[in-house]
């Protein structure tokens with residue numbers, strides 16, 4: 001058979017634009033518990049089906065099913081619920097404060113709270129997270145003081161990063177949280193290098209690195225996978241597939257051709273595709289990959305399949321490029337609601353407890369913000385201008401000294 | 410003639426070129442359906458079709474590499490890098506490929522691409538939405554670097570860049586997108602409406618690459634600048650009360666050396682202003698050229714006003730930004746001689 005000759009290039013288009021009925025393409029969603037859990041020591045060649053399915057534990061009935069169920073104690077489940085909810089309340093307040101002009105910029109994690117909170121609880125204190133800007137949940141779960149987040153966001157006198165960095169681009173080494181920069185993607189290789197450094201020192205600490213599905217198009221992603229694979233680095237590399245970059249959908253990063261988890265196959269790494277709105281699945285997958293890494297079996301690529309339920313940032317209006325009710329049609333639900341249902345089903349949670357929790361968390365956020373506002377919001381208060389010239393080098397050179405002098409600080 | 414913001418003028422230039430030349434096409438992150446995060450490509454996809462203006466994967470090196478391939482074949486791709494800060498992943502493609510393809514292939518292949526990127530500070534964008542990277546392009550032979558300071562020039566220079574047979578880095582001062590900005594951030598914002606440079610002719614016209622604009626004429630000092638700093642220097646000249654030649658370079662490669670030399674030989678003093686940090690900045694090249702070519706005319710050491718040699722710090726936007734007060738100081742210093 002001869003093929004026709006009509007080559008054209010193709011530009012992928014999403015399931016829906018403003019005004020359309022939301023449509024997410026043909027997402028195949030296995031039931032909770034349907035996917036079997038191979039032993040963490042499995043050979044990569046034997047588990048090449050995993051990147052093409054979706055690991056889930058929570059069923060439509062709210063119960064946990066199957067081999068991936070990590071069988072967590074209810075108190076751990078309640079901690080996850082609390083921390084995800086705290087993440088959400090904090091985000092909502094900070095977003096509003098940006099709208100009121102109290103800071104320049106903010107980014108929410110809405111719908112993806114599990115991806116920061118859960119791995120922070122699974123991994124050890126000595127493990128290092130190489131986050132994206134949507135992972136404040138990690139810091140929250142690790143007990144980072146809310147007031148320090150607020151001060152960073154306000155760039156005020158008490159900002160732990162001394163006013164040098166854009167809001168939400170935190171750095172918190174003591175909390176296992178690597179410095180974020182505004183440039184996408186270029187820290188994934190750092191996670192690999194950090195993990196290799198730990199292995200070099202014969203420690204069994206590991207690293208976890210995150211990248212958005214949009215950013216997986218950058219060379220950094222592919223280079224990190226190559227290095228992780230070649231050196232069998234003890235690292236977990238995660239693609240947070242929340243369906244949208246800014247206005248471009250996952251198809252612009254290649255999602256119409258294959259899954260992000262399946263990229264692992266080309267590098268000879270195991271790839272897991274996981275329901276990112278199912279905290280138990282997120283827990284189990286992270287634990288599986290961590291076990292492999294600590295056992296010297298190398299890196300795992302995990303695609304967390306989720307949905308960015310909010311705008312990209314305070315500079316964004318998603319109503320301009322996707323149906324405004326798209327979030328309501330997302331088939332994997334909301335991570336907080338699903339966990340709440342699960343706990344309720346177990347008889348470990350009720351409406352009254354939930355209300356009390358919300359009230360307590362709202363109070364905590366309010367009081368942190370109040371404290372931050374008392375120090376000052378953006379422009380009202382800032383660190384000493386001297387700080388602009390600090391930490392350029394370990395020791396300042398003559399330029400920095402002269403210029404500081406010229407500015408009189 | 411229509412009064413336009415710089416965003417509208419740039420959009421109009423792209424519209425004109427898409428209409429006029431079927432070889433022109435546009436791609437970049439978020440430029441398609443959405444029309445770009447700064448709206449410069451607004452409605453172009455709708456008007457000209459999805460294969461004329463479309464979204465690219467988030468991969469700056471890939472964007473430039475793909476554009477070079479298209480350009481080598483004969484198309485005229487115009488690509489957007491969402492912020493100039495994010496051009497760095499593509500630096501190798503620009504330096505080792507776009508800039509040298511013509512030279513190394515003895516003219517068999519070339520890269521007639523235009524790379525648009527919003528640049529510069531004044532918007533509280535922090536370290537990675539504020540930088541001014543022009544010097545790292547000026548240093549690379551084979552790249553042209555263009556920086557407009559108003560809507561009229563923006564349209565004419567962009568059309569000239571697209572028509573240019575060589576690769577052009579087109580840096581758009583994002584602080585000027587919606588209005589002129591003289592550095593007095595505490596005063597009321599101005600729009601472009603009412604400014605004569607915002608009157609933009611309809612249809613096709615060009616502002617030639619390599620021709621500076623003398624924004625105002627004076628006899629005591631020459632001020633060399635481009636982009637946002639044209640407006641900052643303008644107000645600083647008034648505040649210092651000096652009689653200055655204010656030169657908007659518009660292109661740093663090719664550079665209008667004749668206009669610079671004629672002015673400095675006339676005034677005998679030179680102040681150079683840019684937002685980028687000072688050390689290794691383009692001001693160093695300008696200062697060297699002025700010294701080499703105007704040494705016997707100079708009455709005072711040339712002064713540079715620039716960003717400090719630190720990354721661009723979020724909370725210290727206005728301590729970092731070389732605003733009118735620092736330009737006034739430099740003008741006074743040269744006038745002491």
Ligand SMILES: Cc1ncc(C[n+]2csc(CCOP(=O)(O)OP(=O)(O)O)c2C)c(N)n1
Nearest residue numbers: 182183184212213214215244245246438495
């Ligand atoms: C190198 C680089 N290119 C472009 C940008 C501009 N930008 C910031 S966020 C973003 C979208 C990222 O999408 P994705 O990786 O899917 O992450 P998400 O925001 O969805 O979590 C873009 C294009 C940037 N910050 N850095």
